Amino acid sequence: MRSSVLLILTLSTHAWGVPTLHPPRQALNATSTACATGVHMIVARASTEMPGQGIIGAVATQVQEMVPGSDSEAVDYPATLTDYLKSEASGVSAMTKLIQDYAVRCPESKMALMGYSQMGDPTHVPGQPQDVGNSTRAGIFPRMNTAACAGMAPITKSFCNDDDRFCDSGTSIPVHLAYVQGFGTQARDFVVARVTGNVAAKGNVTKRGW
Template identity: 25%
Template sequence: MIARIALLLRGLLAFALVVSIPGSLAQKVASQDCATGVHAIISRGQGPGGDLSVMGALSDMILDQIPGSTTLGFPFDHDADDKFTAVHSGALMLQQYVHDYVDSCPKAKIALIGYSLGAVLTMEAICGTSSLLLIPLPPLDPSYNTTVIASIAYGDETFVPLQPWNTGDCTVGLGEYPRLNPSTCKPFASSLQSYCDYGDALCCSPYPLDDNHAHHTYMKKYDQDVVDFIKHRLKA
């Protein structure tokens, strides 16, 4: 009972945070500013600093290699002490960003990309919540599955094995908050790529004792693969 009350209080706090988001953070854009390539919304991992952090190189690669594209370092509360509230409020805000951008740009093609904590909120925004430990959230409306053409997760803590979108080399491990009902992701299955490697303590536990090295190498290993996947999905 105490745990259920704590989850409810977290949910109410997260809702309060979302409804208080200033209008300047909305993704409404003028028609002349709509991306003609892909609009990539990139969610970094937990910690202080800018909204792109270690994801800056991927942002630059998208802009350089996919003409007409735009990118955004997603401004969720990545420096929050309470990661559960940060994920919930961030996932709700990400869903709203998708809604707003599509309202402004009906022909938009969107890529949602997240790393670590940003991967969790990205997957939560797409699939909704089925981990017992995360604050409940409904999935993104399936009608957006032709607009969201790429959904990328690096080191997702809701990772579970044996899913068709799993792309790294972790085949038997689990995330810290494993997704109990992956079927809610299926409307977006063709857009999903979840990178989780052995040695990542957050998405692939039990894991080799290598100081969580794998969790910090996704960008170097897979950024070009992600750009190529976005290119492929744009053509498709």
């Protein structure tokens, strides 16, 4: 009897400012004792965004609209580009604690993890089964041990496009900021399909890395 982490959505690698599709609906905060009957989403904003769920919260909102009984909460971490490594480590630690605490409190609930930029996939390597997008180059912090992620590939999607300044080691910030607009619906469908068990119909939808 344990929580299932259904998917990890990571969008690109670092800074954001993309307009949201809908205002994020933060139905549950970290101190709530309620347990989701749909899916509980833990959402980590991008570098330099204000505290809260950030632009990727729009995807969580769309999932909530399609899966009754779902909720979401934000990861509380610095999200700074200065002292980046310390900020990122703090985010990983904070998200890990949220996952562990929720799994203990709500062992029957499903969970989904979403992150953008710094809390997305800064270690992106092209050609992996979880990859989505047309990136052909590794990111600025390429993952050395790709085998370690193999077991998570079916429940993970990592989005990265060509010339992204961070996940593709390119030159474009606009590319880095466009994932919710370009892949938001696809990401939503990936989560919904797995939460509802309708993987046969939507299981080929690629989704993961922002």
